[in-house]
Amino acid sequence: MFGNPLSSKQKNELKRLGQCCIINPRRPNIALCDTDKxxxxxxPAVSEDGYLVDMADEEYGKVKKGFTYFENNDVLFAKITPCMENGKGAIAYGLTNGIGVGSTEFHVLRPINGISSPYWLLTLTRMPIFRERAAKNMSGTGGQKRVSASYLNHFMVGLPAIEEQRRFEAIYRQADKSKFGDFKSQFIEMFGTVENNTHNFPIMTIGEFANCFAGATPSTSHPEYWENGRIxxxxxxxxxxxxVEDTDSRITELGYKSASTRMVPIHSIVIAIAGQGKTRGTVAITEVDLCTNQSLCAIVPDERVNYSYLYHNLQGRYLELRGLSGDVNGRGGLNLKIIQKIPVILPPIEKQQQFASIAQQADKSKSVIQKALVYLNDIQSDELRKIA
Structure with missing residues (x-):
C-alpha cells in the first residue's frame, strides 16, 4: 500500500521524519487546575502489539512535572531497550481532558495536519526493519540504551500522500474497533464498575465464585518428565x-505426578502472578485442558459466571491487578490470597452471555482484519530486508 518507505528508490518523496511529524512537541500553556484529571x-500500559493496555486518571498537579506530555492522536514510541526492540508504541486516544502524561522513556510523534496520519506513523515505527535500524543507532550502555530524538528527526522516509494514509487509516480503525479498548467502554456502559455500580448488580470476590490454584514445574533435570510428553x-x-489453544511444552504423566501442578479445565482463566515486563497481571482463556507453571494462577468459575465475561472484566483491569502487588512499574508478585479477594461485579448470567457473544463476534472480525495487516507488514518487511 505504501510501497517501500525506507528505500531511496520509490514513488514517494523522501523526507526527514522530523518533516513528517513534530517530535517531542513542547508542552503548551494548559488551562487546567491541579485538581483536574x-x-x-x-x-506497562503500552503493549508490544501497538495498543494501550490500560490507563488511569491522576490529578494534573501530581503529574505535571517529571513526566512526558502528550495529547490525543500523538504516537508514543518507547525509546529505551528492551522496550523499543520489543515493539512498545501506541496511538494516544481517549485521554481525559485530551491530555496524557507518562513515562519519560517515550518519544512523542505528533502528526502534522494534511501531511501525516497517526496510523501511518505508528505503522512505520512498528515495522521490524525500522526497529532494527533504530537498535543499531542507540546510545548508552547495557540496559540503558536509548534511541535519540535526533536520530528520529533525521531518519529518511518515503512520505505517502495523505489520501493514501487516510485509506490505510480506515482499515486500521476497523481493526482498532475489534480490540478490547472499545470493549472496555462498552463493558462499563453495560455493567458499571465495582467503584461505580450504577446498576446495583451483586459484587462478589473471585474466591466466592471460583476455584483458584497455581501450578508447578517438573524438574528439568529428569528428561523422562518431558520427553515425548502428551500433557x-x-x-x-x-x-x-x-x-490459549495449545502450549509450547508438554510433560509426561510421570512428570505431572512428580510436581504439584494441576489440570486446568477448558474455558478457565489463567492470570500471571509473576513475571517481567507486562506479564504480571495479564490474563488468558484456556481453550484446551492444560496444566501450568507456578507463575500462573488458574481461576475456574462456577455456573454463575461466564468465563468470557470474567476474562474481559479482568483484562480491562490490568493496571489495577498489577497495583495490587505493589508498584505497577516495578517487580512484584500476586498470590492466591490477593486474587481470591479481587471484587467482581456480577450481572445476571444472561447479560454476561450477551456480552460474551458480542466479544466472540468482535474476535472473529479482529482475526480477519489483523491477518490482512500482518500480511501487509510482512510484505513490506521482506522488501526492506532485501535492500537493508
Whole structure:
C-alpha cells in the first residue's frame, strides 16, 4: 500500500521524519487546575502489539512535572531497550481532558495536519526493519540504551500522500474497533464498575465464585518428565496469547505426578502472578485442558459466571491487578490470597452471555482484519530486508 518507505528508490518523496511529524512537541500553556484529571500512562500500559493496555486518571498537579506530555492522536514510541526492540508504541486516544502524561522513556510523534496520519506513523515505527535500524543507532550502555530524538528527526522516509494514509487509516480503525479498548467502554456502559455500580448488580470476590490454584514445574533435570510428553504445560510467557489453544511444552504423566501442578479445565482463566515486563497481571482463556507453571494462577468459575465475561472484566483491569502487588512499574508478585479477594461485579448470567457473544463476534472480525495487516507488514518487511 505504501510501497517501500525506507528505500531511496520509490514513488514517494523522501523526507526527514522530523518533516513528517513534530517530535517531542513542547508542552503548551494548559488551562487546567491541579485538581483536574488527566490520563496517566506508564510504560506497562503500552503493549508490544501497538495498543494501550490500560490507563488511569491522576490529578494534573501530581503529574505535571517529571513526566512526558502528550495529547490525543500523538504516537508514543518507547525509546529505551528492551522496550523499543520489543515493539512498545501506541496511538494516544481517549485521554481525559485530551491530555496524557507518562513515562519519560517515550518519544512523542505528533502528526502534522494534511501531511501525516497517526496510523501511518505508528505503522512505520512498528515495522521490524525500522526497529532494527533504530537498535543499531542507540546510545548508552547495557540496559540503558536509548534511541535519540535526533536520530528520529533525521531518519529518511518515503512520505505517502495523505489520501493514501487516510485509506490505510480506515482499515486500521476497523481493526482498532475489534480490540478490547472499545470493549472496555462498552463493558462499563453495560455493567458499571465495582467503584461505580450504577446498576446495583451483586459484587462478589473471585474466591466466592471460583476455584483458584497455581501450578508447578517438573524438574528439568529428569528428561523422562518431558520427553515425548502428551500433557499440555503452559509457562507464564504464553499468557500473552490471550486465547490459549495449545502450549509450547508438554510433560509426561510421570512428570505431572512428580510436581504439584494441576489440570486446568477448558474455558478457565489463567492470570500471571509473576513475571517481567507486562506479564504480571495479564490474563488468558484456556481453550484446551492444560496444566501450568507456578507463575500462573488458574481461576475456574462456577455456573454463575461466564468465563468470557470474567476474562474481559479482568483484562480491562490490568493496571489495577498489577497495583495490587505493589508498584505497577516495578517487580512484584500476586498470590492466591490477593486474587481470591479481587471484587467482581456480577450481572445476571444472561447479560454476561450477551456480552460474551458480542466479544466472540468482535474476535472473529479482529482475526480477519489483523491477518490482512500482518500480511501487509510482512510484505513490506521482506522488501526492506532485501535492500537493508
Amino acid at each position: 488527566v490520563s496517566f500512562i506508564p510504560m 499440555r504445560w503452559m509457562s507464564s510467557g504464553e499468557v500473552h496469547k490471550g486465547h
